[in-house]
Amino acid sequence: MPKGVKMEKYRPKIHFSAEDYIINDPNGLVYYNGEYHLFHQYNINEQIYWGHAVSKDLVHWKRLPKAIAPDKIGQIWSGSAVVDEENQRMVAFFTYSEHETKRQSQGVAFSYDKGRTWEKYSGNPILTDSREDFRDPKVFRYEEKWVMILSGGDCVLLYESKDLIHWNQISSFKGNQESHTGVWECPDLFPMIVETTEEKKWVLTVSVNDGSPAGGTGMQYFVGEFDGQKFIADSNQEKGLWIDYGKDFYAGVTWNHVPKDRRLMIAWADNWQYRDYLPTSPFKGQMSCVRELKLVQKEKKYILKQLPVKEMECLRTNKHEMKNIKMGADEEWTLCDKKEVLELDISYPIEKIHAQTFGIKISTGKNRQFEIVFCKEKQCCFVDRTTAGVNPHDKFAGKYKAPVDFTQEFLTIKLLMDVSQSELFINNGEVVMSNLLFPEDFYKVKLFATGGDLVIEKSIIYEMDEIMKHPLDEA
Amino acid sequence: MPKGVKMEKYRPKIHFSAEDYIINDPNGLVYYNGEYHLFHQYNINEQIYWGHAVSKDLVHWKRLPKAIAPDKIGQIWSGSAVVDEENQRMVAFFTYSEHETKRQSQGVAFSYDKGRTWEKYSGNPILTDSREDFRDPKVFRYEEKWVMILSGGDCVLLYESKDLIHWNQISSFKGNQESHTGVWECPDLFPMIVETTEEKKWVLTVSVNDGSPAGGTGMQYFVGEFDGQKFIADSNQEKGLWIDYGKDFYAGVTWNHVPKDRRLMIAWADNWQYRDYLPTSPFKGQMSCVRELKLVQKEKKYILKQLPVKEMECLRTNKHEMKNIKMGADEEWTLCDKKEVLELDISYPIEKIHAQTFGIKISTGKNRQFEIVFCKEKQCCFVDRTTAGVNPHDKFAGKYKAPVDFTQEFLTIKLLMDVSQSELFINNGEVVMSNLLFPEDFYKVKLFATGGDLVIEKSIIYEMDEIMKHPLDEA
Secondary structure, X not given: OOOXXXXXXXXXXXXXXXXXXXXXEEEEEEEEOOEEEEEEEEEEOOEEEEEEEEEOOOOOOEEEEEEEOOOOOEXXXXXXXXXXXXXOXXXXXXXXXXXXXXXXXXXXXXXXXXXXXXXXXXXXXXXXXXXXXXXXXXXXXXXXEEEEEEEOEOOEEEEEEOOOOOOEEXXXXXXXXXXXXXXXXXXXXXXXXXXXXXXXXXXXXXXXXXXXXXXXXXXXXXXXXXXXXXXXXXXXXXXXXXXXXXXXXXXXXXXXXXXXXXXXXXXXXXXXXXXXXXXXXXXXXXXXXXXXXXXXXXXXXXXXEEEEOHHHXXXXXXXXXXXXXXXXXXXXXXXXXXXXXXXXXXXXXXXXXXXXXXXXXXEEEOOEEEEEEEEOOOXXXXXXEEEOOOOOOOXXXXXXXXXXXXXXXXXXXXXXXXXXXXXEEEOOOOEEEEEEOOXXXXXXXXXXXXXXXXXEEEEEEEEEOOOOOOOOOOX | OOOOOHHHHHOOOOOOOOOOEEEEEEEEEEEXXXXXXXXXXEXXXXXXXXXXXXXXXXXXXXXXXXEEOOOOOEEEEEEEEEEEHHHOEEEEEEXXXXXXXXXXXXXXXXXXXXXXXXXXXXXXXXXXXXXOXXXXXXXXXXXXXXXXXXXXOOOEEEEEEOOOOOOEEXXXXXXXXXXXXXXXXXXXXXXXEEOOOOOEEEEEEEEEEOOOXXXXXXXXXXXEEEXXXXXXXXXXXXXXXXXXXXXXXXXXXEOEOOHHHOOEEEEEOOOOOXXXXXXXXXXXXXXXXXXXXXXXXXOOEEEEEEEEOHHHHHHEEEEEEEEEEEXXXXXXXXXXXXEOOXXXXXXXXXXXXXXXXXXXXXXXXXXXXXXXEEEOOXXXXXXXXXXXXXXXXXXXXXXXXXXXXXXXXXXXEEEEEOOOEEEEEEOOOOEEEEEEOOOOOOEEEEEEEEOOOEEEEEEEEEEEXXXXXXXXXXX
């Protein structure tokens, strides 16, 4: 057996992972010149770099050499990047975790070669503060200026600049008290057109280090107005809504300068509760899929919907399909087995759901099972990974719950199952649950219904190609 | 409740039935001027007529007034019809069951108005014999003459004629001894091009009154050569092969003059064992679907394949579909329920069949079930209607067996389920099993596999439209 093969057992096949060492937050997300850049926190023996990869399609990633290295000032923590058209360069903003002062400050670097090499600005750091938490700058264009949003721990701080170097604070935002179950990190702020309208709203996202619905770290968002100075959440959206009800979706941010105004987010598919305990090697950490965000009005709120970018469909190979099939009460159907990676798309006409519970059971080994259970009566979904395989940490096993709307015509499910990651998109991404898992065997996918029958309007399982067939080819 | 509705409970919806009274053998099958004619034995209080219907598509039938009535010579038993282009008329050949002599003889009638009215030939009967069984003339064109094949009881007799009136015997055919488990009836003889070749063979079919695989009446065929004088079965096909392994497919004959050389057969979906006991009213008897025949070479024999004519696809409505789905061991899946009429098309990759038995269970009421069970190891199929519903006669209940080839890439199944008739076509019609049933409730269709798993390459259930929405409209 070639060296490394066994330990690569949990290497994801349709999600980005680094060749080795530890990754966490995605950084410097920017589209430039035909390439989507994905930088990321890269912890190499406790030296924190920005790792780097590029993609032309948001699906297949080419790993590139490390982009920004720690220096005499400090480690290179999270941040963002923009394209400075005027000076024909990319500009990266990152947080220094300063060696000497232990404080957090913001630094800048420039690239004149499409992000391959970076020169740090000689005047770094460009922005300092006395706050203990002062990090994760996200810079974006707003009309004739630049705006930076960064975390102040219990709030986000907004700055403006004309030259990307000199920044003045313009406002801050806190949301309501309930939105602070942990330190805020990795903020983002972006405009969205409300689906099927011409209305523009602004969405502010934060990653909250602790207290998420599934436990540990998670992400929230607020929807409101931004006038270039101040973000004001709509009065009924001052309490953040959870972006993901699973346990493993954190530090998500969106790309700058994406064509056609698409709003694309990627996150670190992990949780700080157990980052260092994952049973993978030589790499630790993986990204979520890239998700396209939409904003819709639902009842009186604006809510985000997330789905994997359409580009991912190129990975689909063999297809397992059902249409307009009735499933009898207490039946359990094996639809396919021995799969490592798959996409499952199901829709159920809600009126015809007479089952008490129903959903998907994915066998992951002998007496091992990953379960997704819906309950129409309780209007919710549970994802249970308690017995899904290796539980590398005492906070890893668990059963997570999300509210689900059963008042529409169809309940729709999209599930991406990678080697060690699951992403469940309910009702076209209205509710999402992302969870790592470490199965003991290939997946066997079953559908089930208990206590009553139901109709499957459509069920499609796609087997999927790997996105990185040659992980060692870093060209 | 409108008069008659209850008693019409078992009226088929995708098969021809007469408005009332008793039907049996199809007669006078001929295509003329855009219409397919279906005459049939029509027993009205023991007076035997030819009933009549026409169709433009072999699917939707328009009932017409009775065509040929019994007369002072005798009852009008089975026969055939041809188009006499030269005289611009249709000519029907039937058997007289003579009142006085009790003998069987052949009569002729002419129609100059597309089969609506008939004049009997004044010189009837045109053909007599001392044989006790001497009936069911099938006339067809052979080069510059006409040929008649008719039953002689333990053989078929062949005659030739130039004018359709004067007939001379040219030969007879008997097959081997094993082919005579009962009296031969309703013969047919027609040429076929062997699929994917240019080879022409002749197929001779007979209905055998007793001793069929499922018991009672059934049909056999022989394949060989016919030179205009004599039919000679190939030496390895002197023993007839069974056309249908079910209990209810009898007196089948084929249409004359069908465009594009298609060979189309229809049969009476019944068995003489219990014709008079069927729990239907005011009609008794129904036809099979119209089947297109193909001749293929398999190992060293030529075998018939039968499938419902493609035209029947126009009846398909709502679709229930699965593709490339694995079914786990000992699973049982309800695919749809509350259906009266449906078509089920399934294909299984044979290599992936690890189940000991598998197939289709159709629930037909409380503790009532119609079962189709395949066994790869035993290379066979069972159709079990023992508990499928009303058993109107002690010879009705039963479990029937057919040999099935499991050496091909796929096992394919096409099943037509009408209100009171099932037609199962295995391996593209290589093996067919047709059986009446009288369910107590609508159909609930389940697939099952025991003792191992299998893959369903494709499963499609179509709900189907009725062919005669207004049975009283005889226009």
